[in-house]
Amino acid sequence: MTKIFPRLEIPETLAAGPGPGNTDPRVLAAFASAGVADHMQGDVLRGMIECKLMLRDFFGTSNVYTYGVAGTGFSGLDCMFNAIQPGDTVVAFTNGTFSGIDGLTIRMKAATGEELAANSLNPTAASVTIVEVPHGTSVTGEMVDAALAQHKPTWAFMAHWETGSGRINDIQGFSDACEKHRAMGLVDAVSSLGIEDFSIDSFSGVVAWASCPQKGVLCLPLTYAPVSFTDRYIDHVRANGSSCYVNHPILAARHWGIIDGEDVAAPGYHQTHSGYAVAAFHEALRIILEHGLAQKAKDYTFHEKALTDAVLAMGCEVTSNMTSLVVLNLPGMLAGREKELVQGCRAEGFGIWPTLSEPVQVRIGILNQLSKEAIMDIVKRFAEAMNLMQAGVDIDAIMAQLEEYYA
Numbered sequence: 001m002t003k004i005f006p007r008l009e010i011p012e013t014l015a016a017g018p019g020p021g022n023t024d025p026r027v028l029a030a031f032a033s034a035g036v037a038d039h040m041q042g043d044v045l046r047g048m049i050e051c052k053l054m055l056r057d058f059f060g061t062s063n064v065y066t067y068g069v070a071g072t073g074f075s076g077l078d079c080m081f082n083a084i085q086p087g088d089t090v091v092a093f094t095n096g097t098f099s100g101i102d103g104l105t106i107r108m109k110a111a112t113g114e115e116l117a118a119n120s121l122n123p124t125a126a127s128v129t130i131v132e133v134p135h136g137t138s139v140t141g142e143m144v145d146a147a148l149a150q151h152k153p154t155w156a157f158m159a160h161w162e163t164g165s166g167r168i169n170d171i172q173g174f175s176d177a178c179e180k181h182r183a184m185g186l187v188d189a190v191s192s193l194g195i196e197d198f199s200i201d202s203f204s205g206v207v208a209w210a211s212c213p214q215k216g217v218l219c220l221p222l223t224y225a226p227v228s229f230t231d232r233y234i235d236h237v238r239a240n241g242s243s244c245y246v247n248h249p250i251l252a253a254r255h256w257g258i259i260d261g262e263d264v265a266a267p268g269y270h271q272t273h274s275g276y277a278v279a280a281f282h283e284a285l286r287i288i289l290e291h292g293l294a295q296k297a298k299d300y301t302f303h304e305k306a307l308t309d310a311v312l313a314m315g316c317e318v319t320s321n322m323t324s325l326v327v328l329n330l331p332g333m334l335a336g337r338e339k340e341l342v343q344g345c346r347a348e349g350f351g352i353w354p355t356l357s358e359p360v361q362v363r364i365g366i367l368n369q370l371s372k373e374a375i376m377d378i379v380k381r382f383a384e385a386m387n388l389m390q391a392g393v394d395i396d397a398i399m400a401q402l403e404e405y406y407a
């Protein structure tokens with residue numbers, strides 16, 4: 001007998017972690033009100049082309065190969081890494097969970113058949129050097145320069161902002177070192193795009209960028225991961241190939257009206273894109289461009305400082321420097337109880353996160369929480385959770401401090 005479960009109800013929660021962020025109601029409305037239309041219907045295709053044009057503004061680029069990869073952040077990253085062939089030389093810098101996973105993807109793609117078979121789920125590849133930078137510290141230009149000088153790889157990889165540890169890495173230093181040592185730079189910009197105000201075209205050592213739908217872009221997960229590829233990267237892929245179809249950096253661009261390096265008015269079929277996803281992505285890009293990248297970056301800096309000052313006043317130690325995320329150690333008396341605290345908050349619909357790799361820390365994010373009311377709500381909920389564990393936080397004093405900051 002087939003068991004049919006009751007209709008699935010998912011509650012409203014406050015997403016106050018590294019991402020996904022709380023989606024703007026306009027994005028949800030765009031998703032839910034899109035009509036039933038197939039993937040080659042005129043308005044769906046027009047929407048994709050408009051998204052492509054808005055994305056170029058958003059990335060600050062004239063790269064023709066700028067579009068969305070269907071899925072989440074790792075889908076866009078997979079597309080970017082699909083340029084890496086078995087045996088390619090790569091130097092990858094890792095300083096937390098996500099760049100660590102990117103390092104795994106790189107090893108999987110660069111491994112020879114023999115290396116992959118030897119340990120298929122976690123291969124080592126002789127052609128790949130992983131430079132492990134300790135959790136809680138940033139990748140510096142000097143580190144990149146030294147490693148690229150030594151290994152002279154074809155590719156270099158770094159995360160712009162590492163969300164696992166909340167650290168901003170030195171993108172200018174990375175780009176400069178790539179240029180100096182003639183490596184092609186690949187960047188995971190999942191957590192920085194839409195938060196920091198930067199133009200990718202000013203980093204000439206970087207040939208490819210991949211981001212994600214549901215962090216700084218504030219669209220829904222499983223819509224579109226923004227990617228942007230320079231002509232140099234595309235020429236390399238055209239010359240050397242890529243052993244995939246769906247996330248092929250050149251072929252996937254066809255549906256966005258990019259064929260043979262040109263914008264074309266009539267896109268070509270690549271896969272069955274979703275009109276709902278296109279409508280949501282389109283609205284998210286409109287919202288962010290209306291807000292303005294420079295203003296948005298300022299707003300994140302301003303509100304992140306309010307949150308950081310508040311958790312410092314509670315006796316926590318902050319080890320991150322991202323402006324959308326605070327990564328902290330609890331006060332000494334609560335050390336070792338991070339997961340318990342996070343679980344308690346999550347059970348109440350307050351979606352903060354622990355770190356996903358060692359050491360265990362607490363992560364509180366402010367994606368789309370750029371208002372005094374939102375920050376006060378986050379701070380109050382966190383302070384109350386700490387007090388349930390007998391932290392003895394003076395909540396009134398902390399709220400008064402916040403009132404003063406915002407006055």
Ligand SMILES: *Cc1c(COP(=O)(O)O)cnc(C)c1O
Pocket residue numbers: 019072073074075098099159161162163164188189190191212213
């Ligand atoms: C979240 C994140 C990812 C993974 O993104 P998904 O959308 O979960 O696939 C990759 N890299 C960084 C830096 C991230 O923050």
